[in-house]
Amino acid sequence: MINISISDELKEKCPRIALGCIEVEVRVRASDEELWRKINLKCIEIQGALNTEDILKVPNIESSRRAYKIIGKDPSRYRLSSESLLKRVVKGLGLYKVNNVVDINNLVSLSSGYSVGTYDLCKIKGEITFVIGKTGESYEGIGRGPINLEKLPVFQDDFGKFGSSTSDSERAMITEGTRHILMNIISFDGDEELEEYMSYAVELLKEYANGKVIDKKIVK
Numbered sequence: 001m002i003n004i005s006i007s008d009e010l011k012e013k014c015p016r017i018a019l020g021c022i023e024v025e026v027r028v029r030a031s032d033e034e035l036w037r038k039i040n041l042k043c044i045e046i047q048g049a050l051n052t053e054d055i056l057k058v059p060n061i062e063s064s065r066r067a068y069k070i071i072g073k074d075p076s077r078y079r080l081s082s083e084s085l086l087k088r089v090v091k092g093l094g095l096y097k098v099n100n101v102v103d104i105n106n107l108v109s110l111s112s113g114y115s116v117g118t119y120d121l122c123k124i125k126g127e128i129t130f131v132i133g134k135t136g137e138s139y140e141g142i143g144r145g146p147i148n149l150e151k152l153p154v155f156q157d158d159f160g161k162f163g164s165s166t167s168d169s170e171r172a173m174i175t176e177g178t179r180h181i182l183m184n185i186i187s188f189d190g191d192e193e194l195e196e197y198m199s200y201a202v203e204l205l206k207e208y209a210n211g212k213v214i215d216k217k218i219v220k
Contacts, residue, residue, distance in 0.1 A: 001215035002182065003127040010132050010153060014067045019130065019219040020185035020194035022201055023121070027210040028178045031097040035208045039107050043089045046110065055086045060113030063189035064165065071132055072151040078166045081115045101174045101181060104204045112197045114185050115165035117155070119172040121180045126158030128182075130219075133161065141167035155184070191218050 001023045011017060056062060061083050065075040075083075085106055088095060095106055101118060109116040133149030139161050141147040147167050154164040162172045165186045174181065183205075185197055198216055205211030 001217060002121065002124070004182075004184075004219050005127070005129050006219060007129055007131040010071075010130060013070050013132070014153075014188050016063075016188060016190045017067070017130075017220070018187045018191040018194060020187070020191070020198040020201075020216075021219055022183045022185075022198055022205075022216040023214040024181050024183065024202075024205050024209075025179060025212040025214060026101055026181055026205060028099050028101050028174060028176050029209075030099060031103055032100050032208050035100060035103055035107070035204070036097070039095065039103060039110075042107060042110050043094065046086065046089045047092065050086070050090050052087065052090055055083060055090060058086065058113040060187065060189065060193075061086070064115065064186075067153070067188035071153065078148075078152060080165055081117075081167060082109045082113055082165075085109055086113075099174060099176065100209050101178065101205070104201065104208060105174075105183065107204065108183075108185065108197055108201045111200065112185065112193065114187055114197065116183065116185050116201075117163045117165070117168050118174055118181055118183045119155075119163055119168070120174055120178040121182050122178070123172045124157045124159075124162070124182070128155055128157050130155055133164075137161060139169040139171070142170055142173050153186070191220060194218055 068075040105118040137149040
C-alpha cells in the first residue's frame with residue numbers, strides 16, 4: 001500500500017486519531033439500482049431513529065466535532081462530511097447519485113458516522129500525510145468552491161492538499177475513468193470500530209464495483 005501517516009502535530013492534538021485505509025482496484029460505473037435499494041433502506045432507518053438534534057450526539061460525529069474544536073476549526077461552519085450526509089437524510093432530502101464508488105463511500109459514512117474520503121490514486125503522487133492545514137491554504141472542494149484549509153485536518157501528497165473530513169478536492173475525485181482507489185475512514189476516537197466498517201466497505205466494493213482489494217490497514 002501507498003505509505004500513509006499522521007503528522008505528529010495532529011496526533012499531539014488528537015491522540016486517539018486513526019485511519020482505516022483500503023486500497024482497491026475498482027470498476028466505476030453509474031449508480032447501481034440494488035446498491036440504491038440498500039442506501040434507501042439505510043435512509044429510512046436513519047429517518048426513523050434520528051431527528052436533527054440527535055445528529056450531534058452520534059458518537060463518531062460528536063468525537064469528530066470535539067477534535068475540530070481542539071484543533072481550532074469551528075465544526076458548525078466547517079461541517080463534517082458525515083454530519084452533512086446525515087442532515088440531508090434526516091431532512092428527507094436524500095443523497096445525490098454520483099457513481100457506484102462514491103455511493104458506497106456515502107453508505108459507509110451513513111452507517112458508521114465517520115467521515116469517509118475516497119480518492120483516485122492515479123491522481124496522487126508520493127506519500128500521503130494527514131496534517132493540519134496552514135494559514136492561506138485552500139483547494140476547490142467538490143461542488144463547494146474554495147475550501148479554507150487553515151486548522152482543518154487534511155490529506156496531502158507531493159502535489160499538495162487533496163482531501164479532508166469536511167470536503168474533498170476536485171483533484172483526486174472519483175470519475176468514470178478511475179480504476180485504482182484509496183478509501184480512508186477517519187476516526188478521531190480510536191480504532192475499535194474501524195475493522196468492522198472497513199470489512200463492510202470491502203464487501204460493498206466487491207459486490208457493486210468489482211473490487212479487488214490490494215491492501216488494507218489501520219494507521220495511527
